[in-house]
Amino acid sequence: MLSIDRAGGTPWHRQLYDILRAYILQGRLVPSSPLPSTRALAEQLGIGRNTVIRAYDQLLSEGLIEARSGSGTRVAMLFHQPPSAVRGAPHSLRMSRRGEILARRAQPARSPGSVNVQPGVPESATFPFAIWTKLLARNARRRADDILGYEHFSGHSRLRAAIARYIGVARGVDCLPEQVIVVTGAQAGLDLAARTLIDDGDTVWMEEPGYLGARNAFLSSGAKLSPLRVSREGWRLDDHRLPRPDLIYVTPSCHWPLGSIMRMEERQRLLAIAEKSKAWIIEDDYDGEYRLRGRPIPALRGLDMSGRVIYVGTFGKTLFSSLRIGFIVVPRELSAAFDRAVSITGQFAPLILQCTLADFIEEGHFARHLRRMRRLYARRQEDFFELCSRQLGSWLSISHNDSGMQFMGKFTGQLNDELVASAALKRGVHVQPLSINFHATRPEHGLLLGFAALNELEMKRAVTRLRATFEDFERRLSR
């Protein structure tokens, strides 16, 4: 709102002072909120810095603002509170029922300053940032038409083609570029698929235990969830308590959180159930790239003859998680509909990052990085498994699996994993409690330990701190 009348007779410093004073007294600038630096404000208004300094000086002298060394200039705390400062909590700021579901339970976020042993976090220290930055800068400098405005909301044609080619070869998913819908990460993909495919009251078979983010997306779309039980032995597709599904959510290449792999026979049975029920299948291939031993397991989508499998993929686990680019593969008949849907949900990724990623894939950097990470993660898994078994074996029973970024340790005793996780966080280790992945059955307790991002030192530090945490619990229990 700040603007100076250059033609008027009032001196500029006086105009500025008048405006700021009014804002403070009206409470539009709230007590203790910071003011821009004199230099920044002068710049912004296109006036001399001395003019701003004069206006600030006058406000300072009236006690309307305060300058503290080091923390800049702030609006003073006034005795007579301006109206905005006394605004109480409004009476009935009610969210919708859907909003309350959305707000109920979040994905676990990062905790800064701790060793991050959360699952699903890729190594970033060895990511080729120099190359990435070069490609990014090249695309930022390009002012071409295709990077400045959207031709298709569902993604830049170059990236869609690169993804289609890549998942064809790497994941056995054959599709046309137009079937690839680029979104802001796998979570956005799950949310978009849920909203466009599920009606209120529809039945969703949700893996139990299963991925919280998917569960939240289905619930907020109004789905009724039925638990599809999964164990180390497989998927209980013959469970007669299950009602006819409208949608089935699975992680067949590497079950979250157990790490099981769906057998071919189960895959075929699952496809037959979907076909018979006319149900959708959402295949969340969050970890498909990272099978460390043996050949990667082909995606379920490659077996699907009926177009009922929606494939969800992400670059957040293969590149870095804050990239925010994921994708879903939809039936050809629905690709135009998804293009329109994503224009309304706004879940489309910035074109500059899309073009940079297309370059990164096309020029072979992605494949090279993946290969390097596969080797690195295999080594780290061995090391971390050994370290954990040796140091934490009395408290954790660790299942070694072939997945690439985390493993599961079940508690041998009767500890509560949320308590253990928050005690560990106080000691500077961020782990995920296993029980948050159980929703319909009695939760098992344990930890999901992500090792992909940990170097040798961090591994040792994490294990030492976890050991101390467990010892602490043991002492308390024995008292």
Next chain:
Amino acid sequence: MLSIDRAGGTPWHRQLYDILRAYILQGRLVPSSPLPSTRALAEQLGIGRNTVIRAYDQLLSEGLIEARSGSGTRVAMLFHQPPSAVRGAPHSLRMSRRGEILARRAQPARSPGSVNVQPGVPESATFPFAIWTKLLARNARRRADDILGYEHFSGHSRLRAAIARYIGVARGVDCLPEQVIVVTGAQAGLDLAARTLIDDGDTVWMEEPGYLGARNAFLSSGAKLSPLRVSREGWRLDDHRLPRPDLIYVTPSCHWPLGSIMRMEERQRLLAIAEKSKAWIIEDDYDGEYRLRGRPIPALRGLDMSGRVIYVGTFGKTLFSSLRIGFIVVPRELSAAFDRAVSITGQFAPLILQCTLADFIEEGHFARHLRRMRRLYARRQEDFFELCSRQLGSWLSISHNDSGMQFMGKFTGQLNDELVASAALKRGVHVQPLSINFHATRPEHGLLLGFAALNELEMKRAVTRLRATFEDFERRLSR
């Protein structure tokens, strides 16, 4: 799925050939889909290029793939179609009711190769891309913790603080950084607010005429819309046909598409209605920055004492539209809930762009760019208004307003604007028909003309082509 067994006895070129052949015959690689270049595939598999060439040669000789000069290697069209190629349209690929609403009518997208006279498109030729790129590269090279993983899903703390400071000064919106929820553009903000605040069957007062993107977001959240009529004279808040609202959507600083500004008296009445009805107000401030004459109109949010106004802002119109960063300002009591909600919808923006934007604002580039654009747009508006009045005056009655990026031209005769717009597109001019903004009342026909991105040459070209389009219609009508 492609991987080479390095220990086995089978020669590598033979393994590669076997796999590719099976994929083609199974239809996993579909006819005419491109294969990676020999160099890229060799790189990816970590084998010699000659090995790949041998495998490709064998496939070529069997007619399974084709090499055309210039377009690389592709899977051949086989006579016996592999199973995937005969997959018909699946019987019942049904979207949800919500999905059908989402897919019904999209935002207008860009059309490449034409003069883009669509509204809301900012100038990009003079955007300081060199500075932007420098800041972007600096952030890409930084491997700091805060840029690699999310601490808060609702945005990087530096950007949230910069936005809060900026809208405090520039738009009279006082809020704490934690009330700013950073999302992937204004459309995502509208969608997020609609989902979290509206239940199925809730009543939304929607401006009539009004913004299609907002309308779509409300409809897909299950709202029942009631038209809040707006004309050049103002908002018909006293319309007794309107039921009690649960949410009211307004563009008070510059009505879309009419350009009207909400008077203080109307603002106060609107706030009183919301307070009495315990309704939310969504203030879409899409164009608030660009008032070209007189002082900018303060945001409605600045007058709100009850915390009922959700403010929606965007950088897509002040920087460039493919940036995909917007934000909403929510009541303090709900900021934690919105943080969790956005973790499920996945509408959070990439941290690297968030940090770059924070730098861009903090270092004064944003304010400087805005100032420059305001002057440029004022000049362009004058020029384009004059040009259109002179050349198109017989067909268009143009209202001159103070908004910064587009004006409205109503047809003087009985033309259908969707027909005119598509005829204009064939002549290489992309304009928006006015009638798509009417939903509940008889549509007026005309064009929304965006001038912000047009240089002198493009303006002339656009007007000449529009004139030819109109003359064409005239000839047809007179026949």
